Amino acid sequence: MKLLIKGGRIINPALNMDIAGDILITDGCIAEIGQKIDGAGAEIFDATGYIVAPGLVDMHVHLREPGLEAKEDIYSGTRAAAAGGFTTIACMPNTKPVVDSSIAVSGIIQRAQNEGVVRVRAIGALSKGQEGKELAEIGDMVAAGAVALSDDGHYVSSARLFQAGLLYANMFDKVVISHAEEESLVEDGHMHEGAISAMLGMRSRPAVAEDIAVMRDVMLAEYTGARLHIAHVSSANAVEFIRQAKKRGVKVTAEATPHHLTLTDEAVIGFDTATKVNPPLRSADHVQALIQGLNDGTIDAIATDHAPHAAEEKDMEYIYAPSGFAGLETSVGVILTSLYHTGQCTLPQILEKMTIGPARILGGEAGVLQPGAAADITLIDPDREWVVDETTFYTKGKKTPFSGQKLKGKAVAVFVAGELIMKNGEVLK
Ligand SMILES: NC(=O)N[C@@H](CC(=O)O)C(=O)O
Numbered sequence: 001m002k003l004l005i006k007g008g009r010i011i012n013p014a015l016n017m018d019i020a021g022d023i024l025i026t027d028g029c030i031a032e033i034g035q036k037i038d039g040a041g042a043e044i045f046d047a048t049g050y051i052v053a054p055g056l057v058d059m060h061v062h063l064r065e066p067g068l069e070a071k072e073d074i075y076s077g078t079r080a081a082a083a084g085g086f087t088t089i090a091c092m093p094n095t096k097p098v099v100d101s102s103i104a105v106s107g108i109i110q111r112a113q114n115e116g117v118v119r120v121r122a123i124g125a126l127s128k129g130q131e132g133k134e135l136a137e138i139g140d141m142v143a144a145g146a147v148a149l150s151d152d153g154h155y156v157s158s159a160r161l162f163q164a165g166l167l168y169a170n171m172f173d174k175v176v177i178s179h180a181e182e183e184s185l186v187e188d189g190h191m192h193e194g195a196i197s198a199m200l201g202m203r204s205r206p207a208v209a210e211d212i213a214v215m216r217d218v219m220l221a222e223y224t225g226a227r228l229h230i231a232h233v234s235s236a237n238a239v240e241f242i243r244q245a246k247k248r249g250v251k252v253t254a255e256a257t258p259h260h261l262t263l264t265d266e267a268v269i270g271f272d273t274a275t276k277v278n279p280p281l282r283s284a285d286h287v288q289a290l291i292q293g294l295n296d297g298t299i300d301a302i303a304t305d306h307a308p309h310a311a312e313e314k315d316m317e318y319i320y321a322p323s324g325f326a327g328l329e330t331s332v333g334v335i336l337t338s339l340y341h342t343g344q345c346t347l348p349q350i351l352e353k354m355t356i357g358p359a360r361i362l363g364g365e366a367g368v369l370q371p372g373a374a375a376d377i378t379l380i381d382p383d384r385e386w387v388v389d390e391t392t393f394y395t396k397g398k399k400t401p402f403s404g405q406k407l408k409g410k411a412v413a414v415f416v417a418g419e420l421i422m423k424n425g426e427v428l429k
């Protein structure tokens with residue numbers, strides 16, 4: 001089996017490569033990358049006009065298995081990932097039951113092998129039941145394949161337990177991922193605290209809740225020397241704390257979501273539950289700080305926080321609807337439209353945050369095109385114009401704050417281990 005991806009612009013941020021060229025694939029692996037490859041006997045895939053990138057990596061996805069299959073499952077979630085251009089995703093453990101044991105981790109990996117169309121990495125819970133009281137079986141979960149530990153969805157209130165988790169995870173060189181919002185300050189809050197929440201009379205979640213939480217976690221990472229990753233950073237101070245900590249050599253990394261990088265709390269006016277998410281959509285000054293953090297290397301990854309919910313849950317009143325919405329199928333379009341086509345970021349910059357950036361944090365092989373590596377490849381048409389129509393989504397939880405928006409840029413083909421699994425938005429498996 002030989003395949004030649006011919007004539008694209010190969011952007012391979014891990015190796016600082018940005019060339020017009022071809023990629024030869026044999027038996028599911030990359031055999032050669034070059035400006036002109038003689039693909040005698042190979043099937044040809046014409047990539048003229050497209051960007052050829054390492055398969056996109058999303059380190060923050062809620063696949064909802066086990067137990068919450070009305071929102072999403074591994075079958076639907078991995079197809080949504082493929083449709084959005086992703087070849088590797090990491091799934092969060094806030095399921096029912098919580099993924100806090102080796103058997104649960106093995107279950108996800110096994111189910112993903114049987115049902116999934118992209119590669120799935122499992123993140124284990126940091127505490128048992130994500131209750132923040134005692135540590136989960138971290139060593140066992142790592143042995144079963146867990147790539148990171150997180151109580152995502154909740155902040156770990158006890159500094160002592162969080163410190164113990166950092167130390168324990170660090171023994172296995174695994175990163176702890178923090179959902180950093182100090183709970184006592186966000187309880188019962190539904191949106192960002194500011195002029196818009198005051199106008200709407202809505203109980204809110206202030207940015208200072210995130211600032212405090214990030215500060216504590218960063219200090220514990222510094223004190224222990226362990227690895228920390230801050231999920232969905234959304235406040236300007238949090239970006240600054242992480243920037244300063246990195247300068248001091250603290251082993252902290254961070255991700256930002258497409259929605260926090262592009263939307264503000266003004267989207268909440270009208271009470272569309274598709275705008276409800278934790279941390280909340282913030283004001284424009286926070287959005288600008290995030291973009292700056294992305295550009296200066298403070299933020300290492302763009303992650304969707306794909307958090308689908310069932311239609312009947314999101315159709316409730318704003319204050320009762322659960323937080324979170326679909327993100328996998330809009331990520332590339334939203335990011336290219338808002339950051340690339342506006343001149344705020346370059347394509348290599350963006351693709352670094354969507355490939356090798358998150359891959360490095362999770363460890364293992366992904367995010368780079370090089371001979372010998374699995375042929376996980378995403379083709380992107382940066383100029384393809386399309387309108388977000390959630391009825392065509394593969395995810396079960398279709399709510400999106402980008403509904404009806406005209407976007408420019410789309411993943412047009414995805415290969416996993418050399419196999420074409422998505423073409424023109426259609427998943428082929
Ligand atoms: N982001 C959200 O608003 N919700 C996520 C949890 C999370 O990622 O914190 C979910 O699981 O629904």
Ligand SMILES: [Zn+2]
Nearest residue numbers: 152153179231
């Ligand atoms: Zn979270």
